[in-house]
Amino acid sequence: MTQAQIKANWIAVDWGTSNMRAWAMSASGTVLAEASSDQGMGKLDRSGFEPALLAVIKDWIDGPTTVIACGMVGSRQGWVEAPYAAVPCATLPEGLVRAPTKHPDLTVYVIPGIKQTNPADVMRGEETQITGFLTRNKNWDGVICLPGTHTKWVHISADEVVSFQxxxxxxxxxxxxxxxxxxxxxxxxxxxxxxxxxxxxxxxxxxxxxxxxxxxxxxxxxxxxxxxxxxxxxxxxxxxxxxxxxxxxxxxxxxxxxxxxxxxxxxxxxxxxxxxxxxxxxxxxxxxxxxxxxxxxxxxx
Amino acid sequence: MTQAQIKANWIAVDWGTSNMRAWAMSASGTVLAEASSDQGMGKLDRSGFEPALLAVIKDWIDGPTTVIACGMVGSRQGWVEAPYAAVPCATLPEGLVRAPTKHPDLTVYVIPGIKQTNPADVMRGEETQITGFLTRNKNWDGVICLPGTHTKWVHISADEVVSFQxxxxxxxxxxxxxxxxxxxxxxxxxxxxxxxxxxxxxxxxxxxxxxxxxxxxxxxxxxxxxxxxxxxxxxxxxxxxxxxxxxxxxxxxxxxxxxxxxxxxxxxxxxxxxxxxxxxxxxxxxxxxxxxxxxxxxxxx
Missing domain, CATH: 3.30.420.310 (2-keto-3-deoxy-galactonokinase, C-terminal domain)
Known part of the structure; x- marks a missing residue:
């Protein structure tokens, strides 16, 4: 099977400051293909996101296709600003934010990040990792550490983010x-x-x-x-x-x-x-x- | 009096990583002139120091002239390596180190820095500031803070550096x-x-x-x-x-x-x-x- 024959049921995208990674998903939730690009949010202006995404996923599109994206793509400098949910809150908030698109078959939703007013703090992308973890570990209470450029410590209780630093x-x-x-x-x-x-x-x-x-x-x-x-x-x-x-x-x-x-x-x-x-x-x-x-x-x- | 008429009895030089500053001194210890340059140690290789110095001081030279320099000019990457004195020690060690020169009237001495083995630490230039301070404040015991790019805290007792950080x-x-x-x-x-x-x-x-x-x-x-x-x-x-x-x-x-x-x-x-x-x-x-x-x-x- 060549890359051109993959038709995604939907597409998952992790879009950070430096890189973007996409997965073509089947209806049953298995990964059909994955691809990545160095066109991170930091290198793009608002009009550059759709072309950068299509450069990676266009061969996977066969009719109306939903894309779910997380990360800095939802920041003020991103494709569309997905306003932060405020703690205490669930890591998967109700309101996904739709990004403007020109391609007729493309519908793109961005997952909002989470903010904390005092001490002031923000996350974008990590909330989706936490959602994934909690989906696989039901009723898990404790602390999640997400090490990286900006390491997060997140207190989880009753499926909500209580606080983070x-x-x-x-x-x-x-x-x-x-x-x-x-x-x-x-x-x-x-x-x-x-x-x-x-x-x-x-x-x-x-x-x-x-x-x-x-x-x-x-x-x-x-x-x-x-x-x-x-x-x-x-x-x-x-x-x-x-x-x-x-x-x-x-x-x-x-x-x-x-x-x-x-x-x-x-x-x-x-x-x-x-x-x-x-x-x-x-x-x-x-x-x-x-x-x-x-x-x-x-x-x- | 124009710059060309100043004849130094000796010349003082503070030569750091980024900049160099020189003073033409009279026999009685007053400042006749001062000048500076952006030719810091970090921009020069070994053969570049004498020309960089002469570019600043050549008009002040009238016969054999002694130059006293402190700072990174005495580091391993400097004009000549002036090995560190080890604490506890006086800030003005016995052994000034002579730098190699070609100009027939120029004799250049570099003041060694100070090192501490444990915890490992080094200074170059600050020891001369401390010497100046102790010259003007006889029998001073206490702590000297020298804030800057690399801030030093120096414990002084009985005219010696006891320790520093x-x-x-x-x-x-x-x-x-x-x-x-x-x-x-x-x-x-x-x-x-x-x-x-x-x-x-x-x-x-x-x-x-x-x-x-x-x-x-x-x-x-x-x-x-x-x-x-x-x-x-x-x-x-x-x-x-x-x-x-x-x-x-x-x-x-x-x-x-x-x-x-x-x-x-x-x-x-x-x-x-x-x-x-x-x-x-x-x-x-x-x-x-x-x-x-x-x-x-x-x-x-």
């Missing part, structure tokens, strides 16, 4: 490693488990010292020939440890699930284990698709 | 404000005293929450129309407050002097005042020159 941990890692004086001391890849554990311990025990520990990485490179791979792992440990110290009111004594990139999620799961806080690791792509499927089913059902 | 606060401010998602929420200039005070309080009271507070600045911009000037001031307060929380073992109950850019130093002095820790503000350029002068006098005398 975002940490810029992933973006700080990338920015500090590449845009500061530490770029001379930190490898672009490579790893050192022991250095990660040391950084984690420093971050957990003295989280206020972050800005000083960062300069120590530089000084350890200059004075003690600390390897750049060890510095990379220790920076990651420092930032994750500092985050865990601050997020303790979220995870302490709670049931915990970690949803994200598998390698990064494992770092969080292992780090939480050192604090006697067992966590379940969940595959992000699978769970996003489960959330988009739940949104489609409610729309149709 | 560097915080990447200034570089974090610049990097976070311009290279992360916060660039959309933070003004390039402008200020808000109240927002600074709020950030300071947050940083001092919950320093471990930094990565979450950062994202709150973004969310407050999106949800609550927080002005970009207020976000700028609050970011500054957050980072300085977090630093003060971690540096408390340095400043608590100590005599404190703050040496640096006058606007930034005032933020630190005012912030310390909120913690009942009075600090004396010292002009950085004046004190650097005093340190270079002390180095010259010991060399000659």
């Amino acid at each position: 975002t940490f810029m941990t992933g973006e700080l890692f990338d920015t500090i490693a590449t845009q500061t004086v530490l770029r001379h001391s930190i490898a672009a890849d490579g790893w050192d488990d022991e250095a990660f554990a040391q950084g984690l311990d420093m971050g957990l025990s003295r989280p206020e010292r972050l800005a000083a520990r960062l300069f120590s990485l530089r000084a350890n490179g200059l004075l003690n020939d600390m390897p750049a791979t060890a510095a990379r792992a220790q920076l990651s440990g420092l930032l994750i440890g500092t985050e865990l110290a601050a997020a303790k009111p979220y995870w302490l004594g709670q049931q915990i699930a970690v949803i994200g990139d598998s390698k990064l999620s494992k770092l969080y799961v292992d780090a939480l284990a050192t604090q006697a806080a067992p966590a379940t690791q969940v595959n992000a792509a699978t769970i996003t698709l489960a959330g988009l499927t739940a949104a489609y089913q409610r729309l149709k059902g | 560097t915080f990447m606060t200034g570089e974090l401010f610049d990097t976070i404000a311009t290279q992360t998602v916060l660039r959309h929420s933070i003004a390039a200039d402008g200020w808000d005293d109240e927002a600074f005070a709020q950030g300071l309080d947050m940083g001092l009271s919950r320093p471990e929450r930094l990565a979450a507070r950062l994202f709150s600045l973004r969310a407050n911009g999106l949800l609550n129309d927080m002005p970009a000037t207020a976000a700028r001031a609050q970011l500054s307060g957050l980072l300085i407050g977090t630093e003060l929380a971690a540096a408390k073992p340095y400043w608590l109950g100590q005599q404190i002097a703050v040496i640096g850019d006058s606007k930034l130093s005032k933020l630190y002095v005012d912030a310390l005042a909120t913690q009942a820790a009075p600090a004396t503000q010292v002009n950085a350029a004046t004190i650097t020159l005093a340190g270079l002068t002390a180095a010259y006098q010991r060399l000659k005398g």
